Amino acid sequence: xxxxxxxxxxxxxxxxxxxxxxxxxxxxxxxxxxxxxxxxxxxxxxxxxxxxxxxxxxxxxxxxxxxxxxxxxxxxxxxxxxxxxxxxxxxxxxxxxxxxxxxxxxxxxxxxxxxxxxxxxxxxxxxxxxxxxxxxxxxxxxxxxxxxxxxxxxxxxxxxxxxxxxxxxxxxxxxxxxxxxxxxxxxxxxxxxxxxxxxxxxxxxxxxxxxxxxxxxxxxxxxxxxxxxxxxxxxxxxxxxxxxxxxxxxxxxxxxxxxxxxxxxxxxxxxxxxxxxxxxxxxxxxxxxxxxxxxxxxxxxxxxxxxxxxxxxxxxxxxxxxxxxxxxxxxxxxxxxxxxxxxxxxxxxxxxxxxxxxxxxxxxxxxxxxxxxxxxxxxxxxxxxxxxxxxxxx
Numbered sequence: 045x046x047x048x049x050x051x052x053x054x055x056x057x058x059x060x061x062x063x064x065x066x067x068x069x070x071x072x073x074x075x076x077x078x079x080x081x082x083x084x085x086x087x088x089x090x091x092x093x094x095x096x097x098x099x100x101x102x103x104x105x106x107x108x109x110x111x112x113x114x115x116x117x118x119x120x121x122x123x124x125x126x127x128x129x130x131x132x133x134x135x136x137x138x139x140x141x142x143x144x145x146x147x148x149x150x151x152x153x154x155x156x157x158x159x160x161x162x163x164x165x166x167x168x169x170x171x172x173x174x175x176x177x178x179x180x181x182x183x184x185x186x187x188x189x190x191x192x193x194x195x196x197x198x199x200x201x202x203x204x205x206x207x208x209x210x211x212x213x214x215x216x217x218x219x220x221x222x223x224x225x226x227x228x229x230x231x232x233x234x235x236x237x238x239x240x241x242x243x244x245x246x247x248x249x250x251x252x253x254x255x256x257x258x259x260x261x262x263x264x265x266x267x268x269x270x271x272x273x274x275x276x277x278x279x280x281x282x283x284x285x286x287x288x289x290x291x292x293x294x295x296x297x298x299x300x301x302x303x304x305x306x307x308x309x310x311x312x313x314x315x316x317x318x319x320x321x322x323x324x325x326x327x328x329x330x331x332x333x334x335x336x337x338x339x340x341x342x343x344x345x346x347x348x349x350x351x352x353x354x355x356x357x358x359x360x361x362x363x364x365x366x367x368x369x370x371x372x373x374x375x376x377x378x379x380x381x382x383x384x385x386x387x388x389x390x391x392x393x394x395x396x397x398x399x400x401x402x403x404x405x406x407x408x409x410x411x412x413x414x415x416x417x418x419x420x421x422x423x424x425x426x427x428x429x430x431x432x433x434x435x436x437x438x
Contacts, residue, residue, distance in 0.1 A: 049074040050381050053175050053185040055163045056192030058085060059092075059141075060353025060370035062148035064191055065156075067371070070105040071378035072385075075156065078177060080192070082160040085145055090217055091252040091267030092144060093364035094137040098371050112147035114138050114251045114264060118236035121427040122318045126232050130427030136237040140219070140252035140265065144367070163190075163197045168347040187381070188349045191370070194294050194339065196355035202346045208294065208337035208358055211413070213245075213273045213420045214283070215336055215361065216309060218298075218328030219265040222251060225323055232320040233266065239427070242316045245272050246419045249324055268324050269361065270313070271336070273420055283333065294337070298330035306331060336360055336416065338409055345398035348390070350377065357405035360412030362419075369408065373401050 057079030119134035162178040190198025254263040286300035339358035353370035380393040419425040
């Protein structure tokens with residue numbers, strides 16, 4: 045590669061794509077992002093945990109995530125009648141899907157963020173890859189980064205046999221304005237990432253920013269995830285078929301869940317969950333569903349194309365590392381490209397990068413599977429067990 049700013053085309057403009065774009069741009073690459081949606085992405089009603097290493101690395105390149113964040117200082121477990129069964133100090137750093145997307149897009153800007161461009165192919169040549177988009181657009185690059193999620197077009201092109209594997213349970217997710225729950229519930233959840241186990245299911249609850257500011261109490265939302273076992277096959281297919289009759293295997297968005305399933309969920313929440321957890325779920329205006337899956341693409345670099353984020357590996361939410369994993373891969377990739385510009389072998393650097401990312405993803409997959417098994421199959425999830433604490437990446 046010539047000694048110039050490496051030309052990087054990123055396919056996918058959600059969190060992983062934008063994080064990669066910001067990092068590579070800061071480290072000296074010429075970056076464009078290509079998103080298949082014709083408009084800015086719509087918030088998906090989800091909260092995300094931010095690992096300390098992500099904060100440290102973003103701070104190192106001048107990006108302060110705090111304005112898009114909320115923080116808690118307790119790890120709390122509640123049981124029947126809202127009884128607190130475990131409560132210890134632990135710093136929690138959270139964002140909402142929407143707050144993080146808006147924050148990252150604002151900092152990268154829309155001038156190099158192209159909407160309405162669906163990747164339809166990539167051709168690899170000796171001088172570099174050419175990525176093709178719908179409408180006939182073809183772009184030469186030094187590197188193509190596929191950061192286009194669990195249903196990645198890039199992964200289908202490069203590794204067509206690698207597909208998500210359903211883990212046997214789904215995540216019911218939603219958000220409710222903090223001010224809309226009772227004073228009792230707000231007191232139980234105050235300043236904590238709160239966790240409850242109910243039979244072979246479990247639910248974390250934590251505050252995330254709303255459309256106002258992270259510091260404004262009226263703008264905060266309570267994010268919850270209720271993990272529930274659902275048999276693969278007809279039962280899962282019925283659940284994941286929306287009001288419009290369309291089956292969506294990986295995520296049924298807010299507003300699409302059929303009302304009979306919502307009615308059953310709310311009845312069972314009232315019967316099975318502590319009052320605070322049940323109230324949060326019942327008062328959520330919109331719910332959506334994500335089947336929990338495992339996926340590992342190996343290798344993550346093929347020629348001058350790489351996979352990042354959920355396009356590369358889907359890890360279970362229990363470890364709280366999905367977004368951080370994408371950011372670590374982006375920083376590592378940027379450093380590899382800097383070495384290439386200094387004369388290192390491009391293919392060798394990408395192969396080495398791939399090996400490191402595969403090893404990290406495999407570790408996270410194994411840990412997530414263990415945590416899911418303890419909660420959803422064995423019923424052996426107990427508060428305070430070190431092996432069940434959320435992972436800290438370094």
